[in-house]
Amino acid sequence: MAEPASLKVSVWRGGEQGDFARYEVPARANQTVLDVVTHIQRELDPSLAYRFACRVGMCGSCAMTVNGRARWTCRTHVRKVVGADGELELRPLANLPVIRDLAADLTPFFDKWQRAQGRFQPKDATDGAVPEEFAVVPPASKARREADAGIECIGCAVCYASCDVVTWNPDYLGPAALNRAWTLVNDVRDAGHGERLDAVAGDAGCHSCHSTQSCTERCPKNLDPSSAIAGLKRRLFWDTLLGRR
Amino acid sequence: MSTRGQTHLWMVQRVTAMILALAVLVHLVTIIGAVRGGLSAAEILGRTHGNGAWFAFYVVFALSAGLHGAIGLRNIAAETIGLRGRGADLAWLAIGLVTAGFGIRAAYGLFA
Numbered sequence: 001m002a003e004p005a006s007l008k009v010s011v012w013r014g015g016e017q018g019d020f021a022r023y024e025v026p027a028r029a030n031q032t033v034l035d036v037v038t039h040i041q042r043e044l045d046p047s048l049a050y051r052f053a054c055r056v057g058m059c060g061s062c063a064m065t066v067n068g069r070a071r072w073t074c075r076t077h078v079r080k081v082v083g084a085d086g087e088l089e090l091r092p093l094a095n096l097p098v099i100r101d102l103a104a105d106l107t108p109f110f111d112k113w114q115r116a117q118g119r120f121q122p123k124d125a126t127d128g129a130v131p132e133e134f135a136v137v138p139p140a141s142k143a144r145r146e147a148d149a150g151i152e153c154i155g156c157a158v159c160y161a162s163c164d165v166v167t168w169n170p171d172y173l174g175p176a177a178l179n180r181a182w183t184l185v186n187d188v189r190d191a192g193h194g195e196r197l198d199a200v201a202g203d204a205g206c207h208s209c210h211s212t213q214s215c216t217e218r219c220p221k222n223l224d225p226s227s228a229i230a231g232l233k234r235r236l237f238w239d240t241l242l243g244r245r
Numbered sequence: 246m247s248t249r250g251q252t253h254l255w256m257v258q259r260v261t262a263m264i265l266a267l268a269v270l271v272h273l274v275t276i277i278g279a280v281r282g283g284l285s286a287a288e289i290l291g292r293t294h295g296n297g298a299w300f301a302f303y304v305v306f307a308l309s310a311g312l313h314g315a316i317g318l319r320n321i322a323a324e325t326i327g328l329r330g331r332g333a334d335l336a337w338l339a340i341g342l343v344t345a346g347f348g349i350r351a352a353y354g355l356f357a
């Protein structure tokens with residue numbers, strides 16, 4: 001692709017109400033979208049608000065809407081998202097309140113992890129004490145493989161911002177919280193399965209997911225929340241049918 | 246509605262979807278069979294009149310279609326126009342059962 005000499009960047013400025021500001025940023029080799037935002041903040045307009053920490057795809061804090069699509073900006077190369085015209089549009093993540101400029105408020109996102117019982121509840125040490133023995137979990141067991149598949153989530157909310165059902169139903173727990181719940185449902189050391197399955201059932205939970213897989217398609221860690229949610233539905237179907245809950 | 250009730254609705258919709266997948270096939274085969282060599286009231290009634298198995302199939306078919314459609318429309322209405330709550334749920338249940346009732350009445354007309 002022809003590399004433009006400079007990027008024409010539209011950046012959201014303001015809160016829920018606001019407007020785009022235009023900046024011209026020199027194009028560089030191997031430049032990431034986060035580099036572009038940092039250049040604007042350091043060189044052009046120090047009042048720009050945005051969020052990042054690790055810059056290497058681990059912390060999950062840098063996600064934004066890049067040319068209409070939620071992405072982690074620190075691991076997104078400009079050449080992957082910008083055409084020959086050099087146009088780049090940056091907005092805060094969708095489906096979340098806007099704090100200011102490119103910083104979205106992730107409080108509702110993390111509140112839903114809590115609502116989905118997304119925390120480990122150890123079986124042999126309910127009081128929080130360290131268990132005497134290590135739990136032996138065979139790596140090849142089905143439950144362990146299911147848990148492994150979803151464990152690398154960095155909590156970036158890219159999936160959450162990409163899910164239509166979240167837009168339509170603000171109560172919907174969303175792909176990341178449900179994915180987290182599924183890894184714990186498959187954790188044989190956990191004692192909170194019953195409560196957790198109750199918490200993720202119904203219209204605000206897994207049963208509203210349409211399996212459209214935007215979450216799976218967009219997850220920068222290549223996780224598959226859509227399949228995790230299908231697992232929750234399957235589990236709840238049989239547990240309910242057979243009176244196990 | 247409780248989340249348990251919502252889970253049940255989802256289960257009913259999936260089970261009726263499986264029934265419908267099969268029933269739609271049977272229904273199509275029946276239609277194709279019925280129209281071969283011309284369609285006459287006497288021929289149809291000859292097949293359906295007093296045929297308990299035939300009637301039972303259409304009762305299940307109509308109930309499945311009514312409930313499946315109403316639960317699906319309930320989801321769509323909640324997501325698109327925000328129609329939620331107990332009143333709406335009761336209305337959807339009624340719509341599902343009335344739809345099924347129409348189907349069952351039509352089948353009964355050919356059976357009795």
Ligand code: HEM
Binds near residue numbers: 265
């Ligand atoms: C071959 C038979 C059928 C099968 C296998 C089937 C299957 C399904 C499935 C799996 C869903 C859930 C989709 C989702 O959650 O996104 C669904 C939704 C729905 N179905 Fe059916 N269906 C069938 C026939 C019908 C019929 C005859 C009607 C009309 C009475 C109908 C009306 C609906 C509606 C309105 C929805 C809601 C759409 C949604 O929730 O996204 N379906 N169907």
Ligand code: SF4
Binds near residue numbers: 163164166175
């Ligand atoms: S698969 Fe489900 S959770 Fe994922 S984006 Fe689609 S509706 Fe949302």
Ligand code: SF4
Binds near residue numbers: 153155156157175221
């Ligand atoms: S599932 Fe993927 S997209 Fe969603 S928060 Fe976790 S890492 Fe981000």
Ligand code: FES
Binds near residue numbers: 057058060062072
């Ligand atoms: S800055 Fe940490 S994931 Fe991008």
